[in-house]
Amino acid sequence: MSTTPRPGERVALLVPGSPAYVDLVIALLRRGVFPVPMDLGLTPTEREPLLAELEPALVVTTTEQLEDLRIALDADPVDGPPLGRPVHLTSGTTGRPKGVFSGLLEPGAAAALVAEERELWGFREDDVNLVLSPIHHSAPLRFAVGTRLAGGRVVVPGPFDPARVTAAIEAERPTTMFCVPAHLQRLFAHWEQHRRPDLSGFRLVAHAGAPCPDHVKRELVAAFPAGSTWEFYGSTEGQFTACRSEEWLERPGTLGRARPGRTMTVDPDGRLWCVVPEHARFSYWRAPGKTAAAWRETPLGPAFTVGDLGRIDDDGHVFLDGRRDDLVISGGVNVYPAEVERVLAEVEGVTDVAVFGLPDERWGARVCAAVVGPATEAALREHARTHLAPAKRPKDYLRLDALPRTATGKVRRLDLPDLAAGRG
Incomplete structure (x- = not known):
């Protein structure tokens, strides 16, 4: 050299x-x-x-x-x-x-x-x-x-x-x-x-x-x-x-x-x-x-x-x-919802999206995404595979008619695990 x-x-x-x-x-x-x-x-x-x-x-x-x-x-x-x-x-x-x-x-x-x-x-x-x-x-x-x-x-x-x-x-x-x-x-x-x-x-x-x-x-x-x-x-x-x-x-x-x-x-x-x-x-x-x-x-x-x-x-x-309320630690890797949300929002048919974590016996937590809109799960997974490192890719997708939000428009992220449990 x-x-x-x-x-x-x-x-x-x-x-x-x-x-x-x-x-x-x-x-x-x-x-x-x-x-x-x-x-x-x-x-x-x-x-x-x-x-x-x-x-x-x-x-x-x-x-x-x-x-x-x-x-x-x-x-x-x-x-x-x-x-x-x-x-x-x-x-x-x-x-x-x-x-x-x-x-x-x-x-x-x-x-x-x-x-x-x-x-x-x-x-x-x-x-x-x-x-x-x-x-x-x-x-x-x-x-x-x-x-x-x-x-x-x-x-x-x-x-x-x-x-x-x-x-x-x-x-x-x-x-x-x-x-x-x-x-x-x-x-x-x-x-x-x-x-x-x-x-x-x-x-x-x-x-x-x-x-x-x-x-x-x-x-x-x-x-x-x-x-x-x-x-x-x-x-x-x-x-x-x-x-x-x-x-x-x-x-x-x-x-x-x-x-x-x-x-x-x-x-x-x-x-x-x-x-x-x-x-x-x-x-x-x-x-x-x-x-x-x-x-x-x-x-x-x-x-x-x-x-x-x-x-x-x-x-x-x-x-x-x-931890910071927007952080998902999956297998020791820090995953920030905002980054994943920006990527998933690029998928045609996504009108709203929020990413959150759920407890996982193997990984400590797994990344999940609540999605509003007609985008297919196959399209979401393919886009995530192309644009996100493996630890950041959602393992589960939750379909909602609307995201829970506060009066000022912020997503009530802490409500999402309960919503996911209700759909289980």
Whole structure:
């Protein structure tokens, strides 16, 4: 490769996860170049506006390109901590994806970012991190990067499949793993049908991304070594709490206390805010209005919110009362109704549409759409398949003569699950 990206530039990654992917992310960040991990499931309709907004210096779309770039960077190695975080894409309440940007960190802040993760999760040289989730998501990439920075090894079995994961556990003897509750449910079901592998090598199993059903949490604690399982509460924007499962057993429902260096507060509207150190601050890429809305000054320092509602008990334990009311978390993936509604509204015969979530044993929640108008379900499904990533495509369609609305014209989204149940 004749040229390599310069500090401050961005490199979009549209390739499958692999150990080389993780090493490339580290090599870029050590140079102050910002990788942009992107979902391979994005359709051209979804992907092109994001690339236009982010203006990457390079778009990596093949494993050959990835390897060429990695080799070019290895030829001129750079040591030291990553000088920032990848630009992960997240959606706001409008459903418009936006980049979460850490900016270029000074050496002290960069070292603090690495040290914080290593001290909390204990990353070490003999770790083997098993990657279950798509690596463009922030949590699995963060655990993989932390492992590699400590000198450990990363195993990426491929798209999640319980049999494939079980085989990787048996062959690779991983010591750490990040997962979402849907992964655990499918693994436990598979192990019940077949057999449970030897899990004694795990020292850390962390889960997040969606509420974990009580029975799944208890099975997790029983299946893995004592003291090895954790839940944490965070978002693409930042991390808030961490909680050992034993702590959860004493206070069912808690997400734990604020992580070291952070302070959690709740405002009069029940919205959770987090004061974070310098190295954990962010802005939304080229969205100063959204950035300003997410942050506020407090006596303890700058604090941000992602709009979640919750409460904090007298001992500092955080409890989540509800996600943002327009958000559906399906298999650990954030799905915003506004984005899906805009796509479905393009279908001929749709006169009104509202998207909502229903509880789902496998995925935590499934995406559903209430539709007004003569458009056929086949047409809706085909349009969604063409224009939306798999997690965003409605699983169920509810036919209504009219959407329930308030006097000011807003959809009463909370009424839709009851309407769906009445049609069941």
